[in-house]
Amino acid sequence: xxxxxxxxxxxxxxxxxxGKSTVLSALREFLLARRFEVVSTREPGGTxxxxxxxxxxxxxxxxxxxxxxxxxxxxxxxxxHVREVILPALKRGxxxxxxxxxxxxxxxxxxxxxxxxxxxxxxxxxxxxxxPAMTLLLDIGVxxxxxxxxxxxxxxxxxxxxxxxxxxxxxxxxxxxxxRAQAEPQRFRIVDATQSVDEVAxxxxxxxxxxxxx
Ligand code: TYD
Numbered sequence: 784x785x786x787x788x789x790x791x792x793x794x795x796x797x798x799x800x801x802g803k804s805t806v807l808s809a810l811r812e813f814l815l816a817r818r819f820e821v822v823s824t825r826e827p828g829g830t831x832x833x834x835x836x837x838x839x840x841x842x843x844x845x846x847x848x849x850x851x852x853x854x855x856x857x858x859x860x861x862x863x864h865v866r867e868v869i870l871p872a873l874k875r876g877x878x879x880x881x882x883x884x885x886x887x888x889x890x891x892x893x894x895x896x897x898x899x900x901x902x903x904x905x906x907x908x909x910x911x912x913x914x915p916a917m918t919l920l921l922d923i924g925v926x927x928x929x930x931x932x933x934x935x936x937x938x939x940x941x942x943x944x945x946x947x948x949x950x951x952x953x954x955x956x957x958x959x960x961x962x963r964a965q966a967e968p969q970r971f972r973i974v975d976a977t978q979s980v981d982e983v984a985x986x987x988x989x990x991x992x993x994x995x996x997x
Contacts, residue, residue, distance in 0.1 A: 786914040789873050794884040797921035800931030801976040802983050803882050809984035817997050820877035830867045833860035841943035850896040857888050862910045894959025895952050917994050919987050920964050923976035925953040
């Protein structure tokens with residue numbers, strides 16, 4: 784592997800409704816309380832241009848993108864995000880916590896849409912080049928996760944394009960994440976996201992504490 788692992792780079796992954804935003808704020812609070820600089824960000828997005836690409840990806844007002852288009856747009860956004868936000872922050876010694884990163888492309892576009900892992904790995908090497916020291920996988924069954932996003936969607940704008948996929952798509956995504964976690968046990972921490980949000984956040988913080996040695 785030619786990816787460079789960064790000690791202060793942490794990513795959150797998981798299916799819909801796994802509680803990533805609550806965990807993200809808990810991790811952020813933990814680091815801020817220890818007087819670290821923290822950059823919390825998300826994918827697809829994280830820069831003005833990448834957020835525009837996110838809009839293209841999640842919008843339903845044009846024809847659905849081909850799987851390859853979807854993958855390349857994810858990586859176009861990520862290329863910008865890495866260069867504009869993530870690397871500069873890591874270089875000045877900040878912690879970076881990203882809500883989703885390259886593992887999502889392997890899970891959604893790879894396992895979910897059926898694109899080859901080797902193609903994704905090639906893009907990862909050429910376009911991204913970096914890897915997090917720790918990835919928290921918030922794992923939850925598809926029906927359970929859906930139940931949680933339903934509540935959120937009723938309150939907000941309704942499901943985005945990817946959230947409208949069928950359960951079997953999300954089953955493949957979940958299996959894709961779990962397979963990646965199994966292949967790289969030193970990087971992944973799997974957190975059972977069926978627990979209460981407080982419990983999930985507490986476990987995520989415990990993993991961060993161990994990583995930070997703080
Ligand atoms: P978001 O609203 O952030 O979803 P969630 O709250 O579940 O994190 O939307 C991001 C969507 O984009 C989500 O459905 C996962 C998908 N995605 C990919 O398909 N591939 C990727 O590489 C990334 C980063 C996200």
